[in-house]
Amino acid sequence: MTRPTVPLASAASPGIAAILADLARFVRRPRVLVPEGLRRLSSWKVLGVLYALHVAVLLLVTLPLTALIQSQLGLTPPDAFDQLPAGWLFPVTVIAAPIIEEMLFRGWQSGRPRALWLLGCGFLGAVVIAGQAHGLGPLWITGGLLGLALIAGAGWFALRRRPAPGWFRSGYPVIYWLAALVFAGIHIFNYGNASALTALLVLPQLWAGIMLGYTRQRLGVGAGMLQHAGANAATMALALLTGM
Structure with missing residues (x-):
């Protein structure tokens, strides 16, 4: 690789x-x-x-x-x-x-998988918090965030040794400019x-x-x-x- x-x-x-x-x-x-x-x-x-x-x-x-x-x-x-x-x-x-x-x-x-994993968990956390505007109760929001925190930590540990995948490196020029925009x-x-x-x-x-x-x-x-x-x-x- x-x-x-x-x-x-x-x-x-x-x-x-x-x-x-x-x-x-x-x-x-x-x-x-x-x-x-x-x-x-x-x-x-x-x-x-x-x-x-x-x-x-x-x-x-x-x-x-x-x-x-x-x-x-x-x-x-x-x-x-x-x-x-x-x-x-x-x-x-x-x-x-x-x-x-x-x-x-x-x-x-x-581009390391553990970093991308945390990014995905962060977006899911934002979706859970946004659920408050749609009637999701505080207990459900708290439980969802605690569950995501456990999942995020487990993924961070499990993926800690994996390098950035080839698709991320090859697509990075687009990623860089999209992130800036x-x-x-x-x-x-x-x-x-x-x-x-x-x-x-x-x-x-x-x-x-x-x-x-x-x-x-x-x-x-x-x-x-x-x-x-x-x-x-x-x-x-x-x-x-x-x-x-």
């Missing part, structure tokens, strides 16, 4: 040009990698370069472009966090959202009066999906969470400084 592609060797600290070239190759041809993690100093350098690029394009290109589109088309600004109690905006956007969104959209992109698309719900044109306002999230998909493969899901949190913090800082 073909093994996943190993990232750019980093026995010596890679240069900025080498990091950016590897990113460009990945975006042209996304592939399943063996993440380096953040155990080495050189890996932190890679994360720093990726974060700097992520935030630079975010602040200098995608956010200004989105603001221009919004003003020219008369689209309403996002209002998803307007109902949050005072003091909750920072922990939700900089701590909770990066962890939850990285696990949901990129945690399983190793869905990640961007789900943020349309940040806008209360969303329309078809609102899709033009999620360019920052599409850029984030592209960058974070690479970070997940190159450095791991933990590094993606840190990058995601830092990008959200930079966006919040810009909003506070400009009074947005």
Whole structure:
């Protein structure tokens, strides 16, 4: 069985040009990698370069472009966090959202069966919780979630040694782009009066999906969470400084 592609060797600290070239190759041809993690100093350098690029394009290109589109088309600004109690905006956007969104959209992109198993169990859990709106009682919901938790744990243990299947590796370019597009698309719900044109306002999230998909493969899901949190913090800082 073909093994996943190993990232750019980093026995010596890679240069900025080498990091950016590897990113460009990945975006042209996304592939399943063996993440380096953040155990080495050189890996932190890679994360720093990726974060700097992520935030630079975010602040200098995608956010200004989105603001221009919004003003020219008369689209309403996002209002998803307007109902949050005072003091909750920072922990939700900089701590909770990066962890939850990285696990949901990129945690399983190793392609390992145990990760895909947990993803499936998570979707079933969401279906069980949604059953409340259709009259499913709390005891049934609690029992269903406990049962799913046991099934998820058993599957995680049973599948722990299995590598990513060939179909996942060969189809990963499509998976990578679909995940980035869905990640961007789900943020349309940040806008209360969303329309078809609102899709033009999620360019920052599409850029984030592209960058974070690479970070997940190159450095791991933990590094993606840190990058995601830092990008959200930079966006919040810009909003506070400009009074947005």
